[in-house]
Amino acid sequence: MSKTDYDVIVIGGGSTGTAVVRDSAMRGLKTLLLERDDIASATVGTCAGMISSGFKYYNEPEFMDMCTDEVMHLRKIARHIVMKLPILFPVLDFSEISSGGVSKGMEEYAKRVERRGVPPFLILAPEVALELEPMLHPDVVASGYIEEFFIDPFRLSVLQAMDAKKHGADVYTYSEVTDLTVVEKEGIGVSYHNRLTGQIETVKGKVVINAAGPWAHKIAKLAGANLDLRLTKGSHIILDRRIVNVGITTRAVDRRWVYMYPHENTTLIGTTDLPTWENPDELVASHDEIEYLFKSFEWIVPSVREARIIRTMVGVRPMIPTWKVPEDEVSRSFEVVDHEPQGVSGLISFTGGKLVVCRRMAQDAVDLACEKLGKGLDCRTHIEPLPGMEGDVDILGLSEEHSISQHALERMRIRRGTEVQEILNLVREYPEWRSSMCTCEPVIEAEIRYAIRNEFPHTLNDLRRRLRLGTGPCQGTFCTFKAAAILAEELELNGEDYQLEIMDFLSERWKGKRPPMRGEQLAQEELVQGVYACVANLDQTMNELDYDLKPWEEVS
Amino acid sequence: MDLDTDVLVIGGGMAGLAAGIRSQERGANTTLIRKGQSATSYSSGAIDVSGYLPGGSQQLLSAREGIEAITSLYPLHPYSILGFGSADNDDVPGLAIERVGQAVEWLTKHLKSTPAQLYGGIDSNLEGITLVGTKKPTALLQQTIWPGEFAVDDEGVMLFLGIKGVSDLNPKIASKTFLDNQARTGEPPHKVGNASLDIAPFGHGYNLSTTNIARWLDREENLVTFIEQVKKKAEQFGATYVALPPILGLEENLKNQKALQEATGASVFELLAFPPSVPSFRLQRGLERVFIEKGGHLLIGHEAEPCGIESSKITEVLARSPRRKVEITTRSVVLASGKYIGGGLAATVEGLRETVFGLMTVTDEFRESGKTRPQRLTNVVSLSPESHSLFGCGLSVDQFLRPVNPDGDATAENLFAAGSILAGYSYAMEKCGLGVALATGHYAGETAAANATGGGV
Structure with a gap:
């Protein structure tokens, strides 16, 4: 087999694509991942990170079972990046609890609490709810109580990609697929634009798995296949602090479910759901979406407008193409689409899906790929842990040993688990690398260096996804120039590229802040x-250097 | 508690302090209230007067050139307003330049021999070299930030010297950026080096701020070892210029610079830094000291209570601190409460407002902005010479710097505004923030004092 021939080529480096490349590589298949931007740079990077029990999907009990299984798998293979959050469902009127399928949801939720290791569904008296969450409206008459698990979607995707590499896969970011050529009986030739070198390169895969999310229909089209997707725009607003202790879910102005989660050191409020046909790269949140979310929460958390909104984030969901039904009636499950009936035998695509089932989506797709390849190989992704799971991390002891604050170390641990030790090894050699570069999220220089050396970032935005750098209340005001300098040093960028790196990062932040x-x-x-x-004086630099306008900047 | 004053200044940054000092000098008993840290103490400490024309990309050779162009092209720019003068004045540029020039000289004189001592003037723009290796045009730099003149055939070596544990300056990258920019413009010096010092002040080798080091160097006993280390590096690179982060001292920077230059034979200077910076603290302290020396009353931690303007004169302002209320009776008021950082302007999603008196606010194009959603005043590109209308919003004023109402008349005959609360310019883009603040503050102080002591403008 030549160097550019693969058993499986995966297109798209989101949660699903990285799960696929990991699964495929772990089964011993020669696998390549092509991602046009960076790992987790689109849909999954704009989600809240909930790995849901499926509470809202009470009409799909089988899918709820799958969600439950997957939560347990993720807690086993990626415990270090999973956290649990209580979620309240406060109501101002008892009818809200008994209507709209809530009781069915409670029933289905209750069936699975034992397996998930959480308390049963509770209905709290107002004083209990207010004690848990004093920000609730005092007129709340009751509150549902559930517990859900969350995962860091960036870390999950990066760790899946890292683990795939460990198992021999090739992972190329900044590689945008430009053409697919079906070669009878041999597979599919894949041409991609290497955005780092500017070259067009060609590889061949016996099977191509299309995990391109909201671009999946475009990828399918390159091979002459057809894929229908229902695409919807979902926006979040992000507040500068945790204004609530626990998650809150409520009915929006149009009766959809919306939520508010304390997330790291911010609060996420989401989401909207609007049919979209726009280029996902150009989308930004609209005034209406922002007001929709505020209005929906004002009834339950009256002070919601008092906090500072630091940004919005927008993603596009690639949903199963069920048409002429409201969004919440579209199945949240997924489909693995075999394009063979369309005459494209080596191509497999996805529609639908949720973060929580990304591993399972991969398993089903790789099973199909194995079938096509005539190989009976078993999936092991639910058994083998992801990197960083090699044991406990003694924060107190390490804090004392290295004179790094417990806070900074604990934050590092929830990103990296046992990898913390390798970062601290760098500190032994360079004690000054204990300095915090990002003060909102206490990210120390050693972790930045470690991520650059081991996690293949090419830009400051890539580093942000790996470190939460620049994602706190100041949105990179004080860390951008410092972190960009470290990146420039490690990647040996010239002075102009250093300045452009700063500009690119600030542009991306501004997209959400504006x-x-x-x-x-x-x-x-x-x-x-x-x-x-x-x-x-970088506003002038814009003119003097080769700054490329970003997709959302080109739209007038 | 009650207090009686001739002139009340609201806001303690450059504009407020310049107004306060000037007013006190003009014989008016002056009280200044300040609620928190000013935006001036969040600046780089360089007094930039005019670096670029609005939206322009051509670096101006001097502030004089800038003011001349601005006054003929932008009649409502604060500099143009300074040039209006009386009805029979037919030389707007001339008067504007005269007033800005006087303010600059006046400040230079006041800060002479203080840690914030200035170098430069309006006849020639200097270039401050920044922590990231870029350059910024400015009329004045603090003495210890001025690198010295570069000869056209300068063969010297510029050494960027960092300090381990101070993350503000990455000397390797700053030197690269500097060199790339020099190569692009063809300007000397063309040789750079970079190195880092390992000094671990107070026993700390990481998470150090420039303020930490500046405090450390304010102690004479620490200077000797520091000089030795700098000297060693300077010799190693044959450096003729040594660029340090702004660490030479909050108090002793002039003396320390001199000692370092004598020891190394090189021009040792500080890089222009990002807010909050050591030089901005030096400037803020320097201004406050002058104000107090002149007999001004400084009330820190006091915020003006929002109130409407009921009559043609403001006679009383209520100032509030966490523990007390002060009723201030006054004859003139200077409003120098700043923009969004300072808190002079605030915005909800409905629109912009002035926070103390509820004055009319306008956009950079002088349209009312009280009902404009702030997002609509921004551009899709974050950083560009187009800047954002949002940062040109503020108060529209008459030729005496009195905020006007929608009819164009002064809202109150004894209320004057100065500094970044004024509309019609983007300081970040034009590089003119402290210059406008200084010149308008200086003039507002004079006018407010004349109004308070002589009656009328």
Whole structure:
């Protein structure tokens, strides 16, 4: 087999694509992942990270069972990046609890609590709910109580990709597929644009698994296959702090479910759901979406507008193509589509799916790939742990040994598990690398260096996804120039590319910050302009260097 | 508690302090209230007067050139307003330049021999070299930030010297960026080096701020070892210029710079840094000291209670601190409460408002902005010479810097505004923030004092 021939080529490096490449490589297949941008840079990077019990999908009990199984698998293989959060469902009127399928949901949820290792579904008296969450409206008459698990979607995707590499897979980011050529009996030739070198390269896969999410129909089309998708835009708003202790879910203005989760050191409020045909790269949150979310939560958390909105984030869901039904009646399950009946025998695509079942989606697709390849290989992705699961991490002891704050180490641990030790080995050699680069998220220099050396980032945005760098209340105001310098040093970038790296990062942050711009965020933005335009003079650099306008900047 | 004053200044940054000092000098008893840290103490500490024309990309050779162009192209820019003068003034650029020039000289004189001592003027723009290796045009730099003149055929070596544990300066990358930019523009020096010092002040070798080191160097006993280390590196690279982060001291920077230059034979200077920076603290302290020396009353931690303007004169302002209320009776008011950082302007999703008196706010194009959603005042590109209308919003004022109402008349005859609360310019883009603040503050102080002591403008 030549170097550019693969058993399986996976297109798309989201949660599903990285799960597929890991599964395929673990089964011993020669596998390649092609991602046009970075790992987790699209849909999965804009989700809340909930690995759901399926509470809302009470009409799909089989899917709820699958969700339950998958939560347990993820807790086993990636315990270090999984956390649990209580979620309240407060109501101002008892009828809300008995209507709209809530009782059916409670029933189905209750059937699976034991397997998930959580308390039964509870209905709390108002004073109990208010004690758990004082930000609730005092007129709340009762509150449902459930517990859900969350995973860091960026880390999950990166760890799956890293693990795939460990099992021999090739993972190429910044490789955008431009053409698929079906070669009878041999497989599919895949051409891709290497965005780092500018070259077009060609590889061949016996099977191609299309995990391109909201672009999957376009990929299928390259091979002459047809894939129908129902695409919807989902937006979140992000507040500058945790305004609630626990998650809250409620009915939105149009009776959809929306939620508010304390997330790391911020609060996420989401989501909207709007049919979309736009280029996902160009989408930003609209004023209506922001107000929709605020209005929906004002009834339950009256102070919701008082916090500072630091940004919005937008993703596009690739849903199963069920048409002419409301969004919440579309199955949240997934389909593995074999394009053989369309005459494209080596191509497999997905529609639908949720973060929680990404591993299972991969398993089903790789099973089908194995069938096509005539190989009976068993899936092991639910058994083998992801990197960082090699044991416990003694935060107190390490904090004392290395004079790094417990806070910083604990934050590092929830990203990396036992990898913390390798980062601290760097600190032994370079004690000054204990300095915090990002003060919102206490990310130390050693972790940045480690991520650059081991996790194949090419840009500061890639680093953000691996480290949460620049994602806190200041949105990179104080860390961008410092972290960009470390990246430039490690990747040996020249001075111009260093400046462009800063610009690119600030542009990406601005994309999310601009739509909700109001209140105290204006002071933060004045400071950003003060640092990067007034002092660093980078607003002029824009003209002098080869700054490429980003897709959302080109849209007028 | 009650207090009686001739002039009340609201806001303690550059504009407020310049107004306060000037007003006090003009014989008016002046009280300044400040609620927190000013945006001036969140600056780089460089007094930039005019670096680029609005939206322009051509670096201006001097502030004088900038003011001349601005006053003829942008009649409502704060510099143009300074040039209006009386009805028979037919030389707007001339008067504007005169007033800005006077303010600059006046400040330079006041800060002479203080840690914030200035170098430069409006006749020639200097270039401050920044922590990331870029350059910024500015009329004045603090003395210890000025690298010195570069000769056209300069063969010197610029050494970027970092300090281990101070993450603000990455000397390797800053030197690369500097060199790339020099190569692009063809300007000297063309040789750079980079190195880091390992000094671990107070026994700490990481998470150090430039302020930590500046405090450490303010102690004479630490200077000797520091000089030795700098000297060693300077000799190793044959450096003729040594660029350090701004660490030379909050108090002793002039003395320390001199000692370092004598020991190394090189020009040792500080890089222009991002807020909050050591030089901005030096500037803030320097201004406050002058104000107090002149007999001004400084009330820190006091916020003006929002109130409407009922009559043609403001006679009383209520100031509130966490523990007390002060009723201030005054004859003139200077509003120098800043923009969004300072808190002079605030915005909800419905629109912009001025926070103390509820004055009319306008966009950079002088349209009312009280009902404009802030997001609509932004551009899709974050950093560009187009800047954002949002940062040009503020108050529209008459020729005496009095905020006007929708009819164009002064809202109150004894209320003057200065600094970044004024509309019509983007300081971050034009590189003119502290310059506008200084010049308008200086003029507002004079006018407010004249109004308070002589009656009328």
